[in-house]
Amino acid sequence: MPTERSYHHGDLRRAVLTAALDVIATEGPAALSLRDLARRAGVSHAAPAHHFKDRAGLLTAVATEGYGFLSAALGEAEDLRDLGVRYVGFAAAHPAHFQIMFRPELLRPDDSELLAARQQTRSMLRTAVQGHGEDPAVSFMAAWSMAHGFATLLLSRNLDDLLDGRDPEDTFGALAGVMFGPTGSPWS
Amino acid sequence: MPTERSYHHGDLRRAVLTAALDVIATEGPAALSLRDLARRAGVSHAAPAHHFKDRAGLLTAVATEGYGFLSAALGEAEDLRDLGVRYVGFAAAHPAHFQIMFRPELLRPDDSELLAARQQTRSMLRTAVQGHGEDPAVSFMAAWSMAHGFATLLLSRNLDDLLDGRDPEDTFGALAGVMFGPTGSPWS
DNA sequence: CTTTAATCTTGTCAATGACTAGATCGCGCT
DNA sequence: AGCGCGATCTAGTCATTGACAAGATTAAAG
Numbered sequence: 001m002p003t004e005r006s007y008h009h010g011d012l013r014r015a016v017l018t019a020a021l022d023v024i025a026t027e028g029p030a031a032l033s034l035r036d037l038a039r040r041a042g043v044s045h046a047a048p049a050h051h052f053k054d055r056a057g058l059l060t061a062v063a064t065e066g067y068g069f070l071s072a073a074l075g076e077a078e079d080l081r082d083l084g085v086r087y088v089g090f091a092a093a094h095p096a097h098f099q100i101m102f103r104p105e106l107l108r109p110d111d112s113e114l115l116a117a118r119q120q121t122r123s124m125l126r127t128a129v130q131g132h133g134e135d136p137a138v139s140f141m142a143a144w145s146m147a148h149g150f151a152t153l154l155l156s157r158n159l160d161d162l163l164d165g166r167d168p169e170d171t172f173g174a175l176a177g178v179m180f181g182p183t184g185s186p187w188s
Numbered sequence: 189m190p191t192e193r194s195y196h197h198g199d200l201r202r203a204v205l206t207a208a209l210d211v212i213a214t215e216g217p218a219a220l221s222l223r224d225l226a227r228r229a230g231v232s233h234a235a236p237a238h239h240f241k242d243r244a245g246l247l248t249a250v251a252t253e254g255y256g257f258l259s260a261a262l263g264e265a266e267d268l269r270d271l272g273v274r275y276v277g278f279a280a281a282h283p284a285h286f287q288i289m290f291r292p293e294l295l296r297p298d299d300s301e302l303l304a305a306r307q308q309t310r311s312m313l314r315t316a317v318q319g320h321g322e323d324p325a326v327s328f329m330a331a332w333s334m335a336h337g338f339a340t341l342l343l344s345r346n347l348d349d350l351l352d353g354r355d356p357e358d359t360f361g362a363l364a365g366v367m368f369g370p371t372g373s374p375w376s
Numbered sequence: 377c378t379t380t381a382a383t384c385t386t387g388t389c390a391a392t393g394a395c396t397a398g399a400t401c402g403c404g405c406t
Numbered sequence: 407a408g409c410g411c412g413a414t415c416t417a418g419t420c421a422t423t424g425a426c427a428a429g430a431t432t433a434a435a436g
């Protein structure tokens with residue numbers, strides 16, 4: 001299968017990005033090599049640099065894309081519990097994005113697109129938690145911690161035996177129901 | 189300031205371990221270089237390999253030590269809320285350990301000491317949650333997710349503006365009180 | 377005091393990230 | 407149509423790194 005499109009690749013940026021997501025999801029970000037990604041895309045070892053500048057640039061692009069996906073997913077949430085389920089669902093569906101998004105030392109901290117995308121997601125979470133609980137900040141942290149912790153433990157394979165085959169999203173829904181549920185607590 | 193103890197260092201293993209914790213806590217595990225650690229300890233570039241074999245060996249040692257510390261901290265917990273506060277306190281006091289412990293792709297997955305230490309911590313968490321809630325597995329996941337999520341978000345600096353100067357442990361205590369508190373819910 | 381094993385050093389190799397200079401190509405402009 | 411310019415990609419280089427091998431030094435056991 002010679003995909004030799006000659007000199008220009010056509011969509012190298014997306015090809016590298018996709019390959020990176022594959023590597024990160026299976027072997028983690030530490031195993032990521034720009035030269036390997038170039039090899040997979042069939043281009044020279046320095047080609048990716050033109051699209052991402054360097055390693056941090058690539059990962060920043062991944063994180064930015066991730067925040068976009070997450071915002072989209074959260075936007076369709078019907079209630080607070082559904083919001084959490086979607087948060088967990090995003091982590092399960094896009095593990096590479098999710099991991100990179102919360103690894104600030106690998107990213108360009110002042111990238112404007114990243115900051116904007118992150119801020120967008122943040123405000124969506126905030127407004128969704130609005131009206132629940134007494135102290136908004138506390139309620140926000142509680143809900144976020146819950147969903148984020150579940151997602152993180154899930155991806156680090158720490159819930160495997162606890163889940164025991166059950167669907168992670170369903171399980172989180174049940175789990176959140178116990179705490180945010182209609183009965184008791186300031187979570188209605 | 190020649191610390192030239194001659195040929196043998198004396199306690200190279202601990203020196204490398206400590207230097208590694210420093211680097212990981214400030215720049216993350218990706219910035220860790222075995223050769224740099226050797227330089228800091230004033231030994232040749234291959235000396236650390238004798239103690240840890242390779243990079244994964246070093247990080248496995250870090251994780252194992254971390255589980256030991258965490259078990260010790262959790263052992264003194266008085267109730268479920270205190271357990272969570274101690275979990276968060278451990279993450280804040282030993283950020284390098286905490287991070288590495290939950291990055292399986294960087295560790296030797298079959299290291300016996302690591303597995304034992306992890307199992308020890310796990311069983312402590314389990315027994316502490318015993319008797320709370322209906323489904324033990326669900327209760328366990330709920331409590332763990334909460335504490336782990338808060339700790340993770342804290343270390344990734346995602347709670348900075350929400351915390352706004354408040355003490356993380358105190359805040360988590362209040363936060364857990366809202367959910368696990370004496371009123372409502374199956375958490376007593 | 378001698379043997380022995382642990383500890384550390386020196387030397388080496390392939391792989392990598394980052395950088396530079398130059399080649400090739402596609403697209404808009406006239 | 408054809409020209410030029412900027413975007414895209416290649417080729418070459420350098421310092422750094424992880425891993426390994428072989429040998430030097432030393433502490434400690436016998």
